[in-house]
Amino acid sequence: MKRASIKDIAKIAGVSVATVSYVLNKKEGSRISEATKEKILNVAETINYTPNKIAKSLKTNKSKLIGLIVADISNDFYSNIARSIEDEAMKFGYTLLIGSSDETPEKFKKLTDLFSEQQVDGMIIAPVVDSDEAVLKLIKEEYPVVTIDRYLKNVNIPGVMINNSEISESICDTLINKGFEEIIYVGYDTKLPHLLDRQEGFDKRIAASEIPAKNIMIDLNNITEDVYKGLEESIDLSKKTAIYFSSNKLGIAGLTYLVKNNIKVPKDVSVIAFDETEAYHLFPTEVSFVQQPLTEMAIEAIKLLDAQINNYTPDGKKITFPAKLINKNSVK
Amino acid sequence: MKRASIKDIAKIAGVSVATVSYVLNKKEGSRISEATKEKILNVAETINYTPNKIAKSLKTNKSKLIGLIVADISNDFYSNIARSIEDEAMKFGYTLLIGSSDETPEKFKKLTDLFSEQQVDGMIIAPVVDSDEAVLKLIKEEYPVVTIDRYLKNVNIPGVMINNSEISESICDTLINKGFEEIIYVGYDTKLPHLLDRQEGFDKRIAASEIPAKNIMIDLNNITEDVYKGLEESIDLSKKTAIYFSSNKLGIAGLTYLVKNNIKVPKDVSVIAFDETEAYHLFPTEVSFVQQPLTEMAIEAIKLLDAQINNYTPDGKKITFPAKLINKNSVK
DNA sequence: CTGAAAGCGCTTACAG
DNA sequence: CTGAAAGCGCTTACAG
Secondary structure (H helix, E strand, C coil): CCCCCHHHHHHHHCCCHHHHHHHHCCCCCCCCCHHHHHHHHHHHHHCCCCCCHHHHHHHHCCCCEEEEEECCCCCHHHHHHHHHHHHHHHHCCCEEEEEECCCCHHHHHHHHHHHHHCCCCEEEECCCCCCHHHHHHHHHCCCCEEEECCCCCCCCCCEEEECHHHHHHHHHHHHHHCCCCEEEEEEECCCCHHHHHHHHHHHHHHHCCCCCEEEEEECCCCHHHHHHHHHHHHCCCCCCEEEEECCHHHHHHHHHHHHHCCCCCCCCEEEEEECCCHHHHHCCCCCEEEECCHHHHHHHHHHHHHHHHHCCCCCCCEEEECCEEECCCCCC | CCCCCHHHHHHHHCCCHHHHHHHHCCCCCCCCCHHHHHHHHHHHHHCCCCCCHHHHHHHHCCCCEEEEEECCCCCHHHHHHHHHHHHHHHHCCCEEEEEECCCCHHHHHHHHHHHHHCCCCEEEECCCCCCHHHHHHHHHCCCCEEEECCCCCCCCCCEEEECHHHHHHHHHHHHHHCCCCEEEEEEECCCCHHHHHHHHHHHHHHHCCCCCCEEEEECCCCHHHHHHHHHHHHCCCCCCEEEEECCHHHHHHHHHHHHHCCCCCCCCEEEEEECCCHHHHHCCCCCEEEECCHHHHHHHHHHHHHHHHHCCCCCCCEEEECCEEECCCCCC
């Protein structure tokens, strides 16, 4: 069914399309008589007019669309981010396109190309390893882009993130001060800078202590199996041990392992996990975890992006939010 | 920065925009000489041409955009659906707009209006209570719409769903046959048809048995508290009791209650939950749950939608998928 | 084999 | 107070 256009309204109301456009957009500058205004609004109503934003976009060069690229929208962490971004974007009048990169630069590039062709006004991205080229391409054409959660080592663009290194340092110190004899860091075998920061903060404080380092590096594509194997090889119940899981996925896999093997928390081992998820509530012990201020980060990300959209500046302003350790009962 | 257009290519290559359009779209019908073809491709490459899909959409009346409306993208169930839909949509060349309705007809309507103005080619929706009017408006203009998970009682459009009533019947029978003296159904206090079906199937089999019915009705906006209160009032440990949670959120809230109150599963009570989620893995007992074939549903939803987009027919073909009870160790 | 031209549905200076 | 006209970046019959 053909949809009614501004032209149809004009014809029926007996005015020009210009006049219709003016009243539909409520422009105050151009004074249209109340009579024709009312007439036009009436006609629009009766023929069930829906504005065609694509036509408007073409003319105004603004689509009011923004693209969000996450690693995987089915991951709790990213779906929570997406929700906050959605709410915030709506407030600014933007509609959200969403895509999952699956941590591959190819899919990531495909997504930036796609979004760019769809003329999104800007993108919020969680860049993957080796996505520099794709991002650089965007930057070269002064495309508004803001990173969230992650950042790129060699490309300087605005973004929001947490104090990855510092929060790990502080967690490590906490555990050291509690007298743990063994502290296991469970992280990804990756080049993702924010995760390296997470690990580096931990390693630094461990190095400054008397405690021997024990890092389990997990393949991003083989989480469950790797975590099980890693923990099996590393946990020494004869020592006072704490485990620090540096992501929600790692935490969930690790806690699953502990439950399955009947290892009690915090009696046998202590645990700190990353990110908030309802899943932790089902664990026999309430799990201490690192909380990221997702809502605040989303608000700031949209603010940053909107600013870039309205007035592009080639700066790389990064906003760092403090993550917070929420103490529950999983650390002795 | 102004982006290069087809016109720019034409000017540099010394050909017409029509010719550029033809080679860029690889139209085989119109034979363009290899020489000019190559020249055009070269120019496009060097000036870093990105096609403007908005202009194309305006002309072709196809945006290659589809809108997905879920209740809440941060809900595990919907983010899993979204992911499957995303993958499937991509295969068909569609990009995904996502919005959360928060179970309110107002937000739902806002989303359909927004998506419609953005000229999406079609929508996949999980309609909320009292969204009939918004959907009817879409149908009236022959907008391709497909429901997923849910359906509308009074509006007949294509959709995919599971056999809500039957799976509940079968679960109820299973529990009755195992000799439970008390079976508690935990559901929402709602008018959502698919959830009423879920409950009805259960009620029907209970009514046919000797077992007194015990239904806990939860306010959608107060899940945790209501579940805690309901279970506290209903669980009678002196009887052989089973609890059937009819959604993932209800399952998570309920299992959290059980853990907190040190009620052992399946020793003290038996449990069956709905939907698959990693969260269940952290529970001390492996939880039996009802599995929906999300991938298959997503594939079929996109297929249905694409068919409607290419050839609109006012039918209401519903495809029902069988849900499956995955038996773990939470039922004695 | 290639181009001129119309048109998709809007917005917006400009003229009157 | 209102309208004629150009133009956003494409596609696509049609003509040659």
